[in-house]
Amino acid sequence: MPEQPSCSCGDTSAQTGKKRNIFPCAGVANVGQLSNLAALQLTEEGFGAAACMALLATGAEGLMKSIGDADEVIVIDGCPIACGREIAGAQGITPDQHIVVTALGIAKAGSREFSDADVETVVSAAWEGVGRND
């Protein structure tokens, strides 16, 4: 039987794209919670691997090694305060892509509610590369 094409979904190696670490700010406001869910969905879609922003703040050795091995670091902040980017910067890391949820037209609110469409907006932005620094 001839070899069949294979799908690269689930494979985040450099051969099929880029090895990426995704750090959501995971703040308690709606946009922070949205950043977390978007990072998890991006992981499921094979974009990269979500990791804990809080762990990054500690400078944990294992995580720093993982970042060193990655091709790209993506930070998803909920709002322009950009806590995630600040935390990354404190560890000497400049994100290759920095996405701010409110910059995508999603308002920061007191509630923790957001829609599936909001998640899709943030996930699409990462795939599109809208937060890229180049």
Place this chain on the structure above:
Amino acid sequence: MVRIEVLGTGCAKCRRLVKNVEKAVADLGIDAEIIKVEDITAIMDRGVMLTPGLIVDGELKVSGRVADVNELKEILQG
């Protein structure tokens, strides 16, 4: 008109590549036909063994990954 074929069996990455292509085409304002090739035999016939794939005017440009919108714009602008 630019003929753009996006090759993939309908998985998440294939859908993302289609969306990025649509965005790049819209941003550039070019006249393009976007064709989704989902049949596995048709994909093999085009020599692509790792999806998603992107063929522009018959030339394979991307295989096995999702190009972002900026890269797609560069590809489409030649």
